[in-house]
Amino acid sequence: MINAYYFPQSRALVTGIVLLLIGLSPLYGVMVIEHSATAGFQFFMELFTGFPQFILGIISLVFLLSGVLYLKNSRTILRLKLDEKGLYYLPFAEGNSSKYKALFDLFYLKRALKFIPYDNIALAEYVVDKWLGEFVLIRLKNGETRRLITAPFTVEDKKGVVLLINSKTHA
Secondary structure: OOEEEEOOHHHHHHHHHHHHHHHOHHHHHHHHHHOOHHHHHHHHHHHHOOHHHHHHHHHHHHHHHHHHHHHHOOOOOEEEEEOOOEEEEOOOOOOOOOOOHHHHHOOOOOOOOEEEEHHHEEEEEEEEEOOOEEEEEEEEOOOOEEEEOOOOOOHHHHHHHHHHHHHHHOO
């Protein structure tokens, strides 16, 4: 039995559209100021001619490409998978020395899932926290904890994940 939990397609589509709009915002800004679509496209093409413009151009391209990736992969963004051997989850800023690494992980859609065998899991809990919200916490037998990214899932999905993990670990 394999349970796979994907990022909701509607949220991926909205995220992709917003990222595209942010990436095209320099174009829109010039079009509004100059009252000309050709001036907007000309400004967008001239973003790569000088140093300050180059930075704005790179930032715009990152947002554009991220939006395209979200729209292209809107049905296949896997967040969590449970099979007979263990749990595959998407790590979020685990073991990183940089505090900004987590921001870059948001746009990395093809990240490899990490694996935790059921033998290493002591307990899974559904936690409701005032600051962090509702999430699934995995307690490992070596004393470490892992917080699963379950924000887009429903409460029933989160509780189902906890029940399934606990049934596999205590079987």
